Amino acid sequence: xxxxxxxxAQFQAVTAxxxxxxxxxxxxxxxxxxxxxxxxxxxxxKEAAEALLAxxxxxxxxxxxxxxxxxxxxxxxxxxxxxxVRETIRQAGPTVRLDLGKQAELSGVHG
Amino acid sequence: MYRYDxxxxxxxxxxVAQFRGQVARRLSGELTEDEFKPLRLMNGVYLQLHAYMLxxxxxxxxxxxxxxxxxxxxxxxxxxxYGHFTTRQNLQYNWPALKDMPDLLAELATVEMHAIQxxxxxxxxxxxxxxxxxxxxEIEDPRIISEVIRQWSTFHPEFSxxxxxxxxxxxxxxxxxxxxxxxxxGIQIVQDAKGNVGYEVYVGGGLGRTPMIxxxxxxxxxxxxxLAYLEAVMRVYNMYGRRDNIYKARIKILVxxxxxxEMKRQVEAEFAALKKEGALHLPLEEVxxxxxxxxxxxxxxxxxxxxxxxxxVLADSGFANWVKSNIAEHKVPGYAIVNISLKPIGGxxxxxxSDQMDAVADIAEKYSFDELRVTHxxxxxxxxxxxxxxxxxxxxxxxxxxxxxxxxxxxxxxxCPGLDYCALANARSIPIAQRISERFADIARQHEIGELKINxxxxxxxxxxxxxxxxxxxxxxxxxxxxxxVTLGGAADEKTAIGEIVGPAFTEGEIVDxxxxxxxxxxxxxxxxxRFIDTYRRVGIEPFKENLYAAH
Numbered sequence: 164x165x166x167x168x169x170x171x172a173q174f175q176a177v178t179a180x181x182x183x184x185x186x187x188x189x190x191x192x193x194x195x196x197x198x199x200x201x202x203x204x205x206x207x208x209k210e211a212a213e214a215l216l217a218x219x220x221x222x223x224x225x226x227x228x229x230x231x232x233x234x235x236x237x238x239x240x241x242x243x244x245x246x247x248v249r250e251t252i253r254q255a256g257p258t259v260r261l262d263l264g265k266q267a268e269l270s271g272v273h274g
Numbered sequence: 275m276y277r278y279d280x281x282x283x284x285x286x287x288x289x290v291a292q293f294r295g296q297v298a299r300r301l302s303g304e305l306t307e308d309e310f311k312p313l314r315l316m317n318g319v320y321l322q323l324h325a326y327m328l329x330x331x332x333x334x335x336x337x338x339x340x341x342x343x344x345x346x347x348x349x350x351x352x353x354x355x356y357g358h359f360t361t362r363q364n365l366q367y368n369w370p371a372l373k374d375m376p377d378l379l380a381e382l383a384t385v386e387m388h389a390i391q392x393x394x395x396x397x398x399x400x401x402x403x404x405x406x407x408x409x410x411x412e413i414e415d416p417r418i419i420s421e422v423i424r425q426w427s428t429f430h431p432e433f434s435x436x437x438x439x440x441x442x443x444x445x446x447x448x449x450x451x452x453x454x455x456x457x458x459x460g461i462q463i464v465q466d467a468k469g470n471v472g473y474e475v476y477v478g479g480g481l482g483r484t485p486m487i488x489x490x491x492x493x494x495x496x497x498x499x500x501l502a503y504l505e506a507v508m509r510v511y512n513m514y515g516r517r518d519n520i521y522k523a524r525i526k527i528l529v530x531x532x533x534x535x536e537m538k539r540q541v542e543a544e545f546a547a548l549k550k551e552g553a554l555h556l557p558l559e560e561v562x563x564x565x566x567x568x569x570x571x572x573x574x575x576x577x578x579x580x581x582x583x584x585x586x587v588l589a590d591s592g593f594a595n596w597v598k599s600n601i602a603e604h605k606v607p608g609y610a611i612v613n614i615s616l617k618p619i620g621g622x623x624x625x626x627x628s629d630q631m632d633a634v635a636d637i638a639e640k641y642s643f644d645e646l647r648v649t650h651x652x653x654x655x656x657x658x659x660x661x662x663x664x665x666x667x668x669x670x671x672x673x674x675x676x677x678x679x680x681x682x683x684x685x686x687x688x689x690c691p692g693l694d695y696c697a698l699a700n701a702r703s704i705p706i707a708q709r710i711s712e713r714f715a716d717i718a719r720q721h722e723i724g725e726l727k728i729n730x731x732x733x734x735x736x737x738x739x740x741x742x743x744x745x746x747x748x749x750x751x752x753x754x755x756x757x758x759x760v761t762l763g764g765a766a767d768e769k770t771a772i773g774e775i776v777g778p779a780f781t782e783g784e785i786v787d788x789x790x791x792x793x794x795x796x797x798x799x800x801x802x803x804x805r806f807i808d809t810y811r812r813v814g815i816e817p818f819k820e821n822l823y824a825a826h
Contacts, residue, residue, distance in 0.1 A: 226301065
């Protein structure tokens with residue numbers, strides 16, 4: 164499997180799939196989940212990242228999401244950007260069938 | 275085609291009810307994800323990158339029009355209006371919600387279909403020849419024994435927790451269109467000098483990270499002994515297959531480690547022991563009952579030549595190209611086999627919209643005895659079409675963007691879902707296939723190049739069968755960047771071969787040019803009548819390597 168993040172990543176966010184429909188979601192600052200990466204809480208440094216991931220645990224317990232994990236992001240003027248191809252695809256849908264789904268709604272992300 | 279009896283229908287209905295309860299308990303929290311995951315996998319439900327994915331079993335790739343219409347309906351109601359046909363002749367939906375899955379499966383069960391054993395460490399959907407019942411030189415319709423194996427392997431308690439997944443393929447003709455030598459068990463139907471039908475059995479083939487070609491261990495297994503013989507193979511595997519290491523758990527590793535001779539000895543010993551204690555004897559009357567479902571349809575007596583066809587070929591060059599590449603010879607005079615390409619130029623290999631499925635269902639109903647096939651190369655086949663109807667079929671397909679004339683040509687590629695959909699993938703495969711398709715879109719150039727199979731996989735698990743593509747493309751991840759490794763000389767037919775790596779991998783930006791260089795090397799090297807694979811076998815990898823890396 165492609166790496167989600169890399170050692171020494173400066174900024175990280177937490178993502179998971181929603182249990183009921185599998186849709187990609189991001190952990191927000193108030194420990195909720197949003198479908199938009201732009202709502203994600205971003206942690207700087209390893210300790211903050213681990214603390215952020217710990218916040219997701221209760222929502223696994225209460226069956227809101229499955230398999231939360233950290234992934235590397237960058238903060239840019241235009242907003243939060245996923246660092247890897249894999250996470251960019253999870254964020255903005257497949258790079259094919261650009262006529263539907265998130266890939267149509269977030270058409271700028273895949274460039 | 276086969277119809278469920280009351281037992282088949284009952285076990286499928288009961289399974290839907292059982293899974294409905296399991297989903298409810300998962301959603302309410304009574305089951306944890308760890309507890310639920312193996313249960314959902316046994317019902318074909320994966321969690322992929324964007325959502326859940328459901329893999330529906332299409333036994334040996336055969337579908338009725340009614341079933342295809344249901345698949346179209348489910349795509350509209352529970353997904354995004356399309357599905358993806360796979361290299362196991364199955365169909366995958368990319369976005370069904372877990373909460374909807376029981377209702378989806380209940381609707382599916384109304385047309386005698388399910389998603390059982392499309393995942394997990396069990397015997398998976400049996401695959402076969404899409405030309406079954408129509409091919410010349412067919413010894414026996416391979417769907418008969420495929421159905422027998424389906425019934426035997428469904429919920430078989432002894433084979434529900436194998437060391438790893440297990441795939442079986444059956445071919446009824448010497449020309450292998452079912453890739454039997456890269457299966458855990460490959461069955462070749464043969465006939466002895468007295469006309470008795472029996473089976474050659476190959477074991478230990480497979481792709482993935484350790485590609486292997488199956489070894490023949492059974493030369494002529496009699497019909498009534500086939501299940502007992504398969505049971506003997508499964509028992510040896512169940513006993514000695516490695517459960518300690520997922521990468522070494524497939525039967526191919528066992529066969530490789532102990533050798534084909536030892537495997538054969540052990541299987542024969544187990545087979546002899548099974549026979550002694552009262553082996554599972556395949557009742558020939560039961561075979562006859564199943565065989566009745568696969569009797570030839572009511573073919574008309576027709577002249578082999580069709581003046582309607584000949585006239586249309588002369589009048590319509592698009593149709594002429596389609597006839598040239600997409601039509602195969604039928605065993606009955608006046609009939610033809612029609613291959614429907616799911617590889618439009620620049621499209622996603624294997625994708626089919628619900629509207630297209632409905633259109634194909636209508637065409638199959640009207641022109642091909644109400645049934646069709648899915649191929650392991652991700653296309654569809656209408657097995658029995660009158661030659662005089664070919665132009666009408668072509669026109670009907672054309673209206674739905676289904677008349678691409680490219681079967682077995684360079685744009686007829688296999689591609690797995692890759693990193694665009696799959697949680698295991700390291701790199702994208704669909705966009706690479708699309709760019710290659712666009713580069714070679716010109717139909718005259720495709721025909722000039724001739725038969726050339728390009729197979730794309732987005733990771734080493736090889737769902738895109740890259741090892742056995744004449745040209746194989748494997749996506750790899752190098753520090754977060756997608757690279758593409760190329761293999762040459764693979765083949766999945768009766769001369770199965772594993773492709774050889776040509777050299778260092780290419781970037782996304784380089785790969786299409788690299789493929790074009792390989793093709794040009796072939797065109798400059800080939801002798802009269804040689805296909806790409808023939809030239810490769812004659813000259814080897816060196817000329818390709820030299821041209822490919824000369825400028826590097």
